[in-house]
Amino acid sequence: xxxxxxxxxxxxxxxxxxxxxxxxxxxxxxxxxxxxxxxxxxxxxxxxxxxxxxxxxxxxxxxxxxxxxxxxxxxxxxxxxxxxxxxxxxxxxxxxxxxxxxxxxxxxxxxxxxxxxxxxxxxxxxxxxxxxxxxxxxxxxxxxxxxxxxxxxxxxxxxxxxxxxxxxxxxxxxxxxxxxxxxxxxxxxxxxxxxxxxxxxxxxxxxxxxxxxxxxxxxxxxxxxxxxxxxxxxxxxxxxxxxxxxxxxxxxxxxxxxxxxxxxxxxxxxxxxxxxxxxxxxxxxxxxxxxxxxxxxxxxxxxxxxxxxxxxxxxxxxxxxxxxxxxxxxxxxxxxxxxxxxxxxxxxxxxxxxxxxxxxxxxxxxxxxxxxxxxxxxxxxxxxxxxxxxxx
Amino acid sequence: xxxxxxxxxxxxxxxxxxxxxxxxxxxxxxxxxxxxxxxxxxxxxxxxxxxxxxxxxxxxxxxxxxxxxxxxxxxxxxxxxxxxxxxxxxxxxxxxxxxxxxxxxxxxxxxxxxxxxxxxxxxxxxxxxxxxxxxxxxxxxxxxxxxxxxxxxxxxxxxxxxxxxxxxxxxxxxxxx
Numbered sequence: 001x002x003x004x005x006x007x008x009x010x011x012x013x014x015x016x017x018x019x020x021x022x023x024x025x026x027x028x029x030x031x032x033x034x035x036x037x038x039x040x041x042x043x044x045x046x047x048x049x050x051x052x053x054x055x056x057x058x059x060x061x062x063x064x065x066x067x068x069x070x071x072x073x074x075x076x077x078x079x080x081x082x083x084x085x086x087x088x089x090x091x092x093x094x095x096x097x098x099x100x101x102x103x104x105x106x107x108x109x110x111x112x113x114x115x116x117x118x119x120x121x122x123x124x125x126x127x128x129x130x131x132x133x134x135x136x137x138x139x140x141x142x143x144x145x146x147x148x149x150x151x152x153x154x155x156x157x158x159x160x161x162x163x164x165x166x167x168x169x170x171x172x173x174x175x176x177x178x179x180x181x182x183x184x185x186x187x188x189x190x191x192x193x194x195x196x197x198x199x200x201x202x203x204x205x206x207x208x209x210x211x212x213x214x215x216x217x218x219x220x221x222x223x224x225x226x227x228x229x230x231x232x233x234x235x236x237x238x239x240x241x242x243x244x245x246x247x248x249x250x251x252x253x254x255x256x257x258x259x260x261x262x263x264x265x266x267x268x269x270x271x272x273x274x275x276x277x278x279x280x281x282x283x284x285x286x287x288x289x290x291x292x293x294x295x296x297x298x299x300x301x302x303x304x305x306x307x308x309x310x311x312x313x314x315x316x317x318x319x320x321x322x323x324x325x326x327x328x329x330x331x332x333x334x335x336x337x338x339x340x341x342x343x344x345x346x347x348x349x350x351x352x353x354x355x356x357x358x359x360x361x362x363x364x365x366x367x368x369x370x371x372x373x374x375x376x377x378x379x380x381x382x383x384x385x386x387x388x389x390x391x392x
Numbered sequence: 393x394x395x396x397x398x399x400x401x402x403x404x405x406x407x408x409x410x411x412x413x414x415x416x417x418x419x420x421x422x423x424x425x426x427x428x429x430x431x432x433x434x435x436x437x438x439x440x441x442x443x444x445x446x447x448x449x450x451x452x453x454x455x456x457x458x459x460x461x462x463x464x465x466x467x468x469x470x471x472x473x474x475x476x477x478x479x480x481x482x483x484x485x486x487x488x489x490x491x492x493x494x495x496x497x498x499x500x501x502x503x504x505x506x507x508x509x510x511x512x513x514x515x516x517x518x519x520x521x522x523x524x525x526x527x528x529x530x531x532x533x534x535x536x537x538x539x540x541x542x543x544x545x546x547x548x549x550x551x552x553x554x555x556x557x558x559x560x561x562x563x564x565x566x567x568x569x
Contacts, residue, residue: 260489263486264486264487264489264490267486267487268486268487270478306447306451308443308447390433390434
């Protein structure tokens with residue numbers, strides 16, 4: 001990869017994209033074999049990889065939205081990268097389709113005979129039924145796709161000299177942010193919370209969002225270093241990495257705060273229908289996963305990121321970001337898997353192949369997108385201010 | 393008894409002030425300061441200031457606050473006056489976490505506020521520079537460099553010449569008690 005100073009294009013992304021796509025295809029093929037061997041394990045693993053990548057893309061979309069809404073200048077140099085990240089959402093919509101065929105393996109509320117014997121599920125049937133589930137999930141992706149598509153189109157138009165584009169993007173972002181909040185919350189309720197349809201937590205959507213935004217920021221931090229190492233060092237500087245690092249610091253604290261809030265309230269109330277969620281994650285080997293999650297998704301990165309050097313030294317920020325991405329996967333694994341394997345801790349080889357499959361195609365698509373247009377929003381009026389940005 | 397407390401020189405704009413700060417720093421002065429109506433990016437580097445220890449003060453106090461919060465509640469609820477509340481264990485760290493977190497934040501906030509005041513030697517009612525009449529303009533449109541008498545390199549005539557040579561105007565000996 002090489003950054004071109006005149007056109008602001010990232011050149012030669014194809015070779016990496018091709019490698020990622022080949023790896024992804026291999027992963028998909030292996031996963032398909034797995035699906036024929038054991039379809040319920042396959043769907044559990046596939047759902048983990050699906051929500052993992054979708055929430056990361058949603059994190060990228062939120063970064064774009066929040067920059068437009070607040071008019072912040074520091075991150076303009078990273079805006080196009082975040083747009084590219086959000087542009088993978090339509091791809092994730094495509095990856096959602098196989099899950100609709102696995103609903104009977106994942107959601108026991110989708111079985112009519114189970115619902116017929118369960119008064120609680122009968123009460124929820126107005127929301128938790130297959131038709132409505134499919135319709136609303138398609139609607140989320142249509143909304144996200146529309147947001148991504150229109151923001152991207154205007155952003156490119158701005159590159160080509162459209163001075164009206166900035167105001168239009170701000171208006172779309174202002175209207176899009178509440179839509180985003182509602183759809184992300186419902187997405188989390190649908191795919192993750194309804195795995196155990198008796199259990200509920202109103203903060204759950206925020207929890208999933210906080211993890212996803214952290215994952216998106218981690219990927220953005222890594223990509224900021226990638227840009228700096230490939231010739232864009234005059235535009236994307238240590239100052240921008242530093243500010244992304246501050247965001248990582250803030251949002252790992254926030255993830256811990258929201259996760260803690262969820263846990264403490266349920267602990268206080270001590271109502272069996274609520275405590276079952278944490279009880280399942282505190283037995284049969286899942287206890288270690290829970291502690292591992294708290295330590296490495298929150299406590300250790302929080303302490304490390306408190307130091308200034310950690311946010312400015314590339315090797316530390318890349319290591320921490322990679323750790324966050326790994327822990328983001330563990331977080332989703334922890335949300336999904338104990339529901340099905342509540343009496344034994346279990347990882348299947350299909351977790352690896354589905355991650356490789358979706359991940360390879362995801363990264364291939366992302367890097368093709370990154371090479372497809374200028375990687376810096378070069379005609380943004382705040383760009384120079386963003387380049388000159390220094391952390392006080 | 394009136395005596396010289398320091399020397400004050402005025403500069404035309406923020407860019408000149410930054411340049412002046414660099415030259416004063418490179419000339420080896422240590423007890424000097426720059427004054428401006430607004431913060432100037434890059435001034436810390438130009439003056440050669442070290443990073444403030446405030447972060448470590450705040451960090452230390454947050455850990456102290458959290459430890460104190462948890463330990464104090466443990467002592468009350470599990471050692472000094474154990475009561476069974478809602479059938480929960482005596483040492484219910486989950487229930488104590490809110491207060492622990494609040495003290496973590498409170499100690500940190502106090503550390504930041506009072507640490508900042510302490511490091512800046514504030515509040516103080518008077519400063520030698522207030523003897524200078526032109527110094528009032530620092531809150532309006534003027535940019536100053538001041539060098540204190542206590543500086544090892546301070547010499548009334550040589551320091552005045554030096555400040556003039558780097559472009560300072562209205563050079564003034566600050567005289568007061």
